[in-house]
Amino acid sequence: MGIILAASTGIIGASVVLLGVMSVPIMLRQNYDKPLALGTVAASGCLGILIPPSIMLVIMGDQLAIPILDLFMGAVFPGLILGGLYIVFILGYCKIFPDKAPLAVDHKEVNLKDVGRALIDILPPAALILMVLGSIFMGIATVTEASGVGALGATLIAAFYKNLSWKVLKDVVVNTMNTSAYIFAIFVGATIFALVLRECGGDELIEEALTGLGFG
Structure with missing residues (x-):
């Protein structure tokens, strides 16, 4: 689920929150080990920083x-x-x-019908991911245009x-x-920090410190 959310949102916060709300209560109710449950959510949620459409890559x-x-294109396979x-x-x-991860007391044997139902439930988000990433990789749309495709697809899924x-x-x-405001705030802050650092000679200081380490 973390992989699907990462490819759907591209934001760590959204993936971790959704996984935490949907998965953690169920795992704890089934007597899963708490470090295992929380670690799984934290690790899989952080895939959003690597798997496209990652905001960090943008x-x-x-x-x-x-x-x-x-x-x-370079981040798809490492993320997977x-x-x-x-x-x-x-x-x-x-x-x-x-x-550490015991079976539920009322668990049932998985049959082909359950597998088919799960695959059907995965189809809408999988189609949304293919619409967004496919339009980018095939050169049909830019990243900005693909975000509009994703918004339209998500709206249609919600309506369905x-x-x-x-x-x-x-x-x-x-x-x-x-x-969007958070992202623009990062842009503004990074630009101001870079200008101040450069005007104060910080870039030259860092360069001299690194070249003076003697590691070649």
């Missing part, structure tokens, strides 16, 4: 004058590999220490599940405004 591309598309390693570690840990209302739209607009 900011990095702007500051370093690197094409954002190249950063996205890291997520896969998380899965392998958790499965191995639970296999060695089964008491009958969760779309004026209150939901209002909350989305307010949260989007807050996130």
Whole structure:
């Protein structure tokens, strides 16, 4: 779920909050080990900083004058590999220490019907991810245009599940405004800090300190 949320939001805070609200109470209610439950949420939620469309990659591309598309394409497989390693570690840990993640008392055997239902539930967010990242990687849309594609897709999914209302739209607009304000605040703060550092000779001081270490 952390991988799906990372590819859907691109923001660590949103992924961690959603995972914490949805997963932690259930895991603790099933007597999961608390460090395991919280560590799983924290680690998988942080995949949002690496898996596109990561906000961090957008900011990095702007500051370093690197094409954002190249950063996205270079971060996809490392993010998926890291997520896969998380899965392998958790499965191995639970296999060695089964008491850390016990089965529910009322658990049922998984059948093909349950698997099919789970796959159907995953289809909408998976389609949304493919719409956004596919339009970017295929050169159909820029990153900014792809965000509009993602917003349209999320709106259609909410309407399909009958969760779309004026209150939901209002909350989305307010949260989007807050996130945009945070990003612009980072841009302004980073620019001011860089100007002050350069005017005070801080960049030369750092360069001299690094070259004086003698490590070649």
